[in-house]
Amino acid sequence: MLRVEDLHKSFDDFKAVNGAHLTVESGQLVAVIGPNGAGKTTLFNLITGQLQPGRGRILLNDEDISKLPPHVICRKGIARSFQIANVFPRLSVFRNVQVSVLSQQKLSNKLFRPASQIAVEETGRILESVGLVDKKMDLAGSLSHGDKRILEIAIALGNEPELLILDEPTAGMSPDETATTMALIQRLAADQGLTILFCEHDMEVVFGTAQSIMVMQQGGTIVQGDPQTVRHNTEVQEAYLGDE
Ligand SMILES: Nc1ncnc2c1ncn2[C@@H]1O[C@H](COP(=O)(O)OP(=O)(O)O)[C@@H](O)[C@H]1O
Ligand SMILES: [Mg+2]
Structure with a gap:
């Protein structure tokens, strides 16, 4: 579904992404x-169009999207969450997701049914799938950090993405919240056939969850493969796992 080929991005003289390669198959985590x-x-900002690469290609279903703006890429089916939680704090949990569903439906169809009615069903379904139904009338700003991050995933789901990209979905979470969130991400991939790409700095969180792991160091890709392959890669062990 997604292929990143030899991607480069510099900020002034600094090479932030320097030879990144990535393959994401449909339905994979x-x-x-x-x-x-x-x-x-x-890398994620390049894929979603927030940044433009200096060199390299990003192919979504064989189409080069590397020069497209974020809203066009979003309409092509890539939705994302950010490393810092990004919700409307003074709207209810329900409203946060409904706004996202409504904006998606405005783009994709012009039904004569009242949009809010359609969105109510869809919004409820999404809140159900992420386990936030009980908190749907709470103000988003009053949620715990963990629940805010989950709400962010729900907002991204409102875009009905083909590919969901999550930037450190468990950043700042307690071990319990981290486990819940990783289980949720696995469930979304398994039950809904969603393709999910996420990044993490904590190895432990990744092994046992992801089907394929790409390891980055200093902007470049060291290796991509299944957890076993990556765990036994000597370059990864030297560069990243230290003396584990
Ligand atoms: N807009 C920017 N301008 C200058 N340097 C940046 C910018 N964004 C990121 N960088 C630098 O690029 C490197 C990679 O950053 P980032 O992609 O955020 O890494 P990661 O998400 O893996 O922690 C860092 O050294 C960071 O300081
Ligand atoms: Mg980061």
Whole structure:
């Protein structure tokens, strides 16, 4: 579904992404790992069009999307969450997701049914799938950090994405929240056939969850493969796992 080929992005003289390669198959749960500063967020910003690459290609279903603006890429079916939670704090949980569903439906069809009615069903379904139904009338700003991040995933789901991209979905979470969130991500991929790409700096979070892992270091890709392959890769062990 997605192929990143020899991608480069510099900020002035600094090479933030420097030879990144990535393949995401339809229905897969794929993780990008690498220490802070490895270029994970920049890679995601390139894929979603927030940034434009200096060199390389990004293919979505064989179409080169590397020069397209974010809203066009979004309409092609890529939705994302950000490393810092991004919700409307003074709207209810329900409203946050409904706004997202409504904006998607405005783009995709012009039914004569009242849009809010359609969105109510769809919004409820999404809140159900992420486990936020009980908190749907709470103000988003009053949620715990963990629930805010989950709400962000729900907002991204409102775009009905083909590919969901999550930037450190468990950043700042307690171990319990992290486990819940990773289980949710696995469930979304398994039950809804959603293709999910996420990044993480914590190895532990990734093994046992992702089907394919791409390891980044200093902007470049060291290796991509299944967890076993990556775990036994000597370059990865030297560069990243240290003396584990
Ligand atoms: N807009 C920017 N301008 C200058 N340097 C940046 C910018 N964005 C990121 N960088 C630098 O690029 C490197 C990679 O950053 P980032 O992609 O955020 O890494 P990661 O998400 O893996 O922690 C870092 O050294 C960061 O300081
Ligand atoms: Mg980052």
